[in-house]
Amino acid sequence: MKKHTIKDILSDYKRFLHHNITVQGWVRAFRSNRFIALNDGSTILNLQIVVDFEQFDEELIKNIKTASSLKIEGEVIESQGAGQSIEILAKKITVLGDNFSEELEKTVLQPKKHSLEVLREQAHLRFRTNLFGAVFRLRSAISFAIHQFFNQNQFFYINTPIITGADAEGAGEMFSVTNFDLNNLPKDENGEIDYTQDFFGRKTNLTVSGQLEGETAAMGLGRIYTFGPTFRAENSNTTRHLAEFWMIEPEVAFNNLEDNIDLAEDFLKFVINYVLDNCKDDLEFLDKRFAEEQKQKPERERAKEGLIEKLQNVVSKRFKRVSYTEAIEILLASKENKKGKFQFPIEAWGADLQSEHERYLVEKHFECPVVLFDYPKEIKAFYMKLNEDGKTVGAMDVLFPGIGEIIGGSEREARYDVLIQKMKEMNVDEKELWWYLDTRKFGSVPHAGFGLGLERLVLFITGMTNIRDVIPFPRTPKNAEF
Ligand code: 4AD
Ligand code: MG
Numbered sequence: 001m002k003k004h005t006i007k008d009i010l011s012d013y014k015r016f017l018h019h020n021i022t023v024q025g026w027v028r029a030f031r032s033n034r035f036i037a038l039n040d041g042s043t044i045l046n047l048q049i050v051v052d053f054e055q056f057d058e059e060l061i062k063n064i065k066t067a068s069s070l071k072i073e074g075e076v077i078e079s080q081g082a083g084q085s086i087e088i089l090a091k092k093i094t095v096l097g098d099n100f101s102e103e104l105e106k107t108v109l110q111p112k113k114h115s116l117e118v119l120r121e122q123a124h125l126r127f128r129t130n131l132f133g134a135v136f137r138l139r140s141a142i143s144f145a146i147h148q149f150f151n152q153n154q155f156f157y158i159n160t161p162i163i164t165g166a167d168a169e170g171a172g173e174m175f176s177v178t179n180f181d182l183n184n185l186p187k188d189e190n191g192e193i194d195y196t197q198d199f200f201g202r203k204t205n206l207t208v209s210g211q212l213e214g215e216t217a218a219m220g221l222g223r224i225y226t227f228g229p230t231f232r233a234e235n236s237n238t239t240r241h242l243a244e245f246w247m248i249e250p251e252v253a254f255n256n257l258e259d260n261i262d263l264a265e266d267f268l269k270f271v272i273n274y275v276l277d278n279c280k281d282d283l284e285f286l287d288k289r290f291a292e293e294q295k296q297k298p299e300r301e302r303a304k305e306g307l308i309e310k311l312q313n314v315v316s317k318r319f320k321r322v323s324y325t326e327a328i329e330i331l332l333a334s335k336e337n338k339k340g341k342f343q344f345p346i347e348a349w350g351a352d353l354q355s356e357h358e359r360y361l362v363e364k365h366f367e368c369p370v371v372l373f374d375y376p377k378e379i380k381a382f383y384m385k386l387n388e389d390g391k392t393v394g395a396m397d398v399l400f401p402g403i404g405e406i407i408g409g410s411e412r413e414a415r416y417d418v419l420i421q422k423m424k425e426m427n428v429d430e431k432e433l434w435w436y437l438d439t440r441k442f443g444s445v446p447h448a449g450f451g452l453g454l455e456r457l458v459l460f461i462t463g464m465t466n467i468r469d470v471i472p473f474p475r476t477p478k479n480a481e482f
Helices: 006-011 060-061 103-109 117-120 130-152 209-222 259-277 278-296 307-316 325-334 355-366 416-425 434-438 454-462
Strands: 020-031 036-041 047-050 071-077 086-097 202-205 223-231 244-253 320-323 370-376 392-401 404-411 445-451
Touching: 006 020, 006 047, 020 047, 020 086, 020 209, 047 071, 086 130, 117 244, 130 223, 130 259, 130 454, 202 445, 209 244, 209 434, 209 445, 223 404, 244 259, 244 454, 259 278, 259 307, 259 370, 259 392, 259 404, 259 445, 278 307, 320 355, 325 355, 325 370, 325 392, 355 370, 355 392, 355 404, 392 445, 416 434, 434 445, 445 454
Parallel strands: 047 086, 320 370
Antiparallel strands: 020 036, 020 071, 036 047, 071 086, 223 244, 244 445, 370 392, 392 404, 404 445
């Protein structure tokens, strides 16, 4: 027998009308011993079950509590009440799992008493709420849309290693991977840890990016993308940083910086359009929640647009493309900078942009997504293409309202000798990266790519404000429960 989800039944209800069907789910509410709101996770919508309690055993009716799980057999009928088109007239009810503790209701399900922080400590239970159901269904849809976009555009999905010896970003923010007994580390004659005795015979770490390996794949396959977990041991306890997050990294042979920016813009718009078209119920729920949240804020802090409206605006307007140099001029001339409102005032060209600056540009100055390009070479990674001015590199960052940087990427330095020179200047070990340098030896081509942080995109689309609430089990400094 084919099992029907509540989503199947509600989205195609005419087909089910007057049929006997079986549904299974959790009780969201049980009103007047007569109406069960049943949810099975397939949609945010509940299916109404009508129970003629006189027809059922009293004990059974007592066990129908919020969160208990049920199997219902009954007839699909037209609904008498407002709010739904159909309901199920229950003929047989089986309690699959009794909810015998009040704990779940107290900690998770009672909407007014909990805050998102409390729910974070109950991450294993929060899937059962409407809010997290919507967030994680959207996260899944977004991931699917990402694969679909690349598949449609003839990209190949490549899996790059999670354990690696390379530090792609050169920032040194890595978690070590070892099977040494940490209380008894082998030392060499200089008293240093002897990694030749470690599992891999060398020092290894969790990857911070699959880019370098991705580039080697693009040199044979043309268009590739990676989609996997990445790890950063940066101690930034912010609402936008995770120690473990998912990154999508396309890499394209024969693309230059402009092609790369076009790809990033098309890609983001495709994914947002996909959820607008396919995730209406969840987005409408989040849109209402977002509006409620705005009402709690002082007037001047309120968002100018609703959540869905914001998504529609992003897909309909062209992203503003601005060079780093222009951005610095705008920031230097801004009231905020002159009046010392920035925590990190901009003093001159060459300054690294902080998230407050990025958000000023996006939210106050341009009021739309912004792509910044051609950054000073000193503040960007070694692999980026050196521009003719000798001062800047072909980097690009996509900045989104409310988020700041959502994508970081660049055209790559394809010239062997220039790359070696940059590695020397930036103290990147040539010997370690011998295999990466090979990409520039045998038929090197211009190429470009970028990385999208999945959770930052999910934050933007769902209107959630803390990145810990858009990944099922967040990993942050001092926190790795579950
Ligand atoms: O700008 P990043 O560091 O770029 C790279 O890693 C390049 N190798 C990408 C490439 O060109 N293939 O990181 C890319 C994106 C950021 O824009 C941000 O969205 C996300 O990854 N990101 C994080 N997301 C959550 N928590 C963190 N700690 C993040 N660090 C970066
Ligand atoms: Mg970056």
